[in-house]
Every structure is written in structure tokens, then in C-alpha cells.
Amino acid sequence: MDFIDILREKAFLGREFLTWLWFKSDQSGGRVEIPGKKVLEVFFLDRMTLDLSDTESLQTVTLKGGQSELREGLAALKEGKKIEEARISIRATENDFTMVLKGTWFSFGSFRTPPILPADGSDVDDGGEGSFLEKAYLLEEGLENIDALFEYFVKLRISEEWENIELPALRKWIENSLT
Amino acid sequence: MGFLSRSVSIMRYGVRGKIEGSFWDVVDDGIMKNAFREIDTSGEEVGLGWVSIDDFTDNQFKGTSYLRGNYVALSIRVDTVKVPPRILEINLKKESKKLLEESGTQRLSSSQRRELKDRLKEKLKSQVFPSIQVFDLIWDTAKSVAYFGSHSIKARERVEYQFKKTFELTLIPLIPYLRAEELLSEKSDRLILEKLKPSSMVP
Numbered sequence: 538m539d540f541i542d543i544l545r546e547k548a549f550l551g552r553e554f555l556t557w558l559w560f561k562s563d564q565s566g567g568r569v570e571i572p573g574k575k576v577l578e579v580f581f582l583d584r585m586t587l588d589l590s591d592t593e594s595l596q597t598v599t600l601k602g603g604q605s606e607l608r609e610g611l612a613a614l615k616e617g618k619k620i621e622e623a624r625i626s627i628r629a630t631e632n633d634f635t636m637v638l639k640g641t642w643f644s645f646g647s648f649r650t651p652p653i654l655p656a657d658g659s660d661v662d663d664g665g666e667g668s669f670l671e672k673a674y675l676l677e678e679g680l681e682n683i684d685a686l687f688e689y690f691v692k693l694r695i696s697e698e699w700e701n702i703e704l705p706a707l708r709k710w711i712e713n714s715l716t
Numbered sequence: 717m718g719f720l721s722r723s724v725s726i727m728r729y730g731v732r733g734k735i736e737g738s739f740w741d742v743v744d745d746g747i748m749k750n751a752f753r754e755i756d757t758s759g760e761e762v763g764l765g766w767v768s769i770d771d772f773t774d775n776q777f778k779g780t781s782y783l784r785g786n787y788v789a790l791s792i793r794v795d796t797v798k799v800p801p802r803i804l805e806i807n808l809k810k811e812s813k814k815l816l817e818e819s820g821t822q823r824l825s826s827s828q829r830r831e832l833k834d835r836l837k838e839k840l841k842s843q844v845f846p847s848i849q850v851f852d853l854i855w856d857t858a859k860s861v862a863y864f865g866s867h868s869i870k871a872r873e874r875v876e877y878q879f880k881k882t883f884e885l886t887l888i889p890l891i892p893y894l895r896a897e898e899l900l901s902e903k904s905d906r907l908i909l910e911k912l913k914p915s916s917m918v919p
Contacts, residue, residue, distance in 0.1 A: 540888065547893035549914040554892060556917060617918050643892045644867055645726040652722065665720075665770060669784050672720050673854060676863065680728070684899065691896045695908040704915055712919035 544641070551640030552588075552619035554690045559610075559620060560707045563714075571689045577682055578628040584637065585610050587618040597621070611714045622646075627682045634679035645683075650675035718865045719769060719789070719852040727872060729862040729887040730894065731855065739857075746882040747782060751775040752793045758838055762846055763795030764874075766882070772850045786858040792875050795846040799837050807836050851875065862887060 538546070561569050562579040570576045585607055588597045598613045600606050610620070619640075624647070626635040637646035653671045693699050718724060735742045752765030752775040768774035768781055769789040782790050811832055812824055824832065852865040853875055864875055864887075876887045888894065893909070900906050 543893050544891060547891075547912075550896060550912070551892035553915060553917075614917060615919060617916065619917065639867075641891065642867070643728065643890060643895060645728075646867065647723045648726050649723045653720070666784050668720060669769075669787075669789065673784070673787060673856075676724075676726070677856075680726075684895070687892070687895065688899045691899060691909070692905075694912065695900075695905055699915070704917070707917055708919040711917065 548641045555620035555640050580626045582624040584624040586622045587613040588621050614711050727864040728890045731860040733885040750882040760796045766790045767793045788855040791850045794849045797844045797846045799840045
């Protein structure tokens with residue numbers, strides 16, 4: 538398959554990941570445990586876009602506001618829509634990252650890392666290299682957290698557990714949240 | 717500066733291909749040959765190329781200033797000029813009238829009109845300030861991954877082309893499926909991934 542075919546035919550993977558991540562986060566009060574690896578705090582913030590990803594007709598719903606506005610997204614999920622992009626926060630140990638994660642391209646908008654520490658005297662002559670490397674390190678840490686969550690999802694998604702346990706639980710979550 | 721800002725846009729790319737010869741010599745040579753320069757041909761683009769990530773007026777990279785640890789840190793600078801449509805229209809009317817008077821004809825053919833329009837655009841270009849766009853690119857040479865500071869399709873196409881031209885390496889957007897392939901080490905898992913179909917999440 539060439540790149541364009543993959544982009545078109547496999548776009549569902551990113552959308553299912555975001556939808557599943559909302560389910561995992563909502564179900565556990567934000568605490569997502571990646572078995573054998575780490576625990577991350579994941580919260581869906583104030584913005585979410587959902588669409589009918591697996592059909593030709595483009596029907597998009599954009600939600601902005603607090604948690605109660607985002608709950609309207611559950612009604613969109615019930616109609617078969619999936620999350621195309623969402624503003625999320627991920628906290629690991631002491632570092633907090635926020636970003637708008639986009640499902641189709643797996644790209645990141647408004648990616649905020651913890652602040653870089655102000656340069657002390659020893660950094661004056663390094664041409665900003667110290668700040669650069671610190672920022673690069675923080676960005677990579679944020680992306681590693683996303684990758685850890687994505688890897689957890691992908692391994693579940695290709696296992697029998699997906700059809701037998703995870704997907705029924707996700708459907709039940711949507712159903713119960715609406716009643 | 718973009719990359720060091722508190723809030724950044726990131727498009728993640730895998731860097732595919734292999735550099736023939738001495739890695740850092742090829743990198744340095746490529747950057748210097750494709751550093752920002754003005755373009756003296758027709759069209760809206762009047763300047764294109766790599767500049768320092770710290771200073772978009774610096775295309776010299778003294779002391780391999782693009783090198784930061786394992787990273788190659790660059791910005792791509794794109795200068796374009798666009799003649800305002802109304803200004804073009806005024807000049808086009810004026811010049812058309814002059815041409816018609818000179819030739820004694822009633823109207824210009826569509827090709828004459830197009831030719832005149834192109835000529836005027838080029839003439840008026842020098843009177844317009846360019847729009848300067850600068851986008852950061854961070855290439856982690858140890859992991860063969862690059863981070864680009866824009867989601868704009870046009871900017872992405874430009875940097876993909878420029879990167880290929882500079883290093884003869886290809887930037888592939890790490891969309892979910894391709895990232896998933898990288899994360900699955902077992903071939904049997906990748907085969908299942910290949911056959912996956914969308915799941916209905918409707919209760």
C-alpha cells in the first residue's frame with residue numbers, strides 16, 4: 538500500500554485511539570495504567586472534534602467548553618462518530634504536557650511542555666544550546682508518553698481481548714453515560 | 717523563536733533512506749548548498765532555503781551552528797511576494813487601454829491578456845514587500861525522526877521537498893498506522909495490524 542492509501546484506509550486507527558483514550562481516562566478518573574510500564578494521568582480538556590470517519594459523508598461535531606459540554610460528545614459517539622482531535626493533558630510524575638492531538642495525522646497542535654528553567658550563568662556562552670536540548674528533551678518526553686499510550690492501545694487492538702472485553706466495555710460506557 | 721516557544725505545533729516525521737559517504741560531511745555540504753538564497757525567476761516565490769533556527773537572517777551557519785547534540789536544528793525560510801489583486805487590476809486596465817490604442821484593435825485576446833498580466837505581476841513584484849515565513853525543523857539523527865513546526869500542507873510539502881533535495885532522505889509523516897508498525901516488533905502482529913478493519917463503537 539502506498540502512503541495515500543494508508544492515510545485513507547487506516548485513518549480509523551488514530552480516531553479509535555482517541556476515542557478509546559477518552560473511555561480509559563473517563564472510566565478511571567484520569568488514571569491510565571499501562572500494564573508493566575507506568576501510570577499516566579490523562580484528562581480531556583476543553584475542546585473536541587468528532588466525525589463519521591468511516592463513511593464518505595463528512596459530518597463533524599466540534600465541542601468547546603467544560604466537562605459538561607464535552608459529555609455531549611458521548612451522544613456523537615452513539616451516532617457512530619469518533620474523535621478526530623481533542624485537547625488533552627498528560628501528566629507523568631511531575632511533568633505536565635498539554636496538546637491538541639489530531640487523530641488522522643498523529644500530529645500535535647499547541648503542544649505545551651513544562652517551562653524550561655531559566656538559564657543560569659553557566660548557560661550564557663553555549664549559544665542557547667542548553668535551552669534547546671532541554672526543550673528537545675521535554676518534547677520527546679511528552680511524545681514518549683503518547684507513544685506509550687498508543688502502544689498499549691495498538692497491542693490491545695490487535696488482540697482477541699479487544700473484541701471480547703475492551704470493545705464491549707467501551708460500548709457499555711457510551712450507553713451508560715447517556716442514561 | 718518557534719521551537720523554544722512555550723506552545724509549539726509538531727508534525728512528526730520518520731526519516732527514511734541512507735546517506736552515502738561520510739554522514740556529517742554530506743549533511744554539512746547539503747545544508748550549505750541549500751541555504752537560503754534569493755530566487756531570481758518568475759513566480760511568487762522570491763527566496764527559499766535553510767536558515768539558522770536562532771536567526772532567520774543567518775544563512776552562513778558559522779561553526780556548524782545547526783548542530784545541537786545529536787540534533788540538526790534548522791529553519792526553512794520562504795519569501796513570497798503577492799501583488800495585491802486590485803493594484804494588479806488597475807495596472808492591467810491602464811496597460812490594456814494603452815495597448816489597444818497603439819494597435820487600433822477593439823479587444824485583447826485571452827493569451828495577450830494573460831501575457832500582459834504575467835508581465836505586470838513580475839514588474840510590480842519589486843514594489844511589494846515580501847512575506848517571510850519561517851518554520852523550524854529538528855532532526856534527531858540518532859532516532860531518525862524529525863519534528864516540523866507546522867501542520868500547513870503547503871509548508872509541509874515545501875520542507876519535504878527541501879529535505880529530500882538537501883540530504884537525499886525522505887520525510888514520511890508518522891501517521892498512526894506507520895507508528896503502530898514501528899511499535900510492533902513481531903511480524904505476526906504487523907500482519908494482524910495490516911488486516912484491521914474499523915470497529916463499530918455504537919452500543
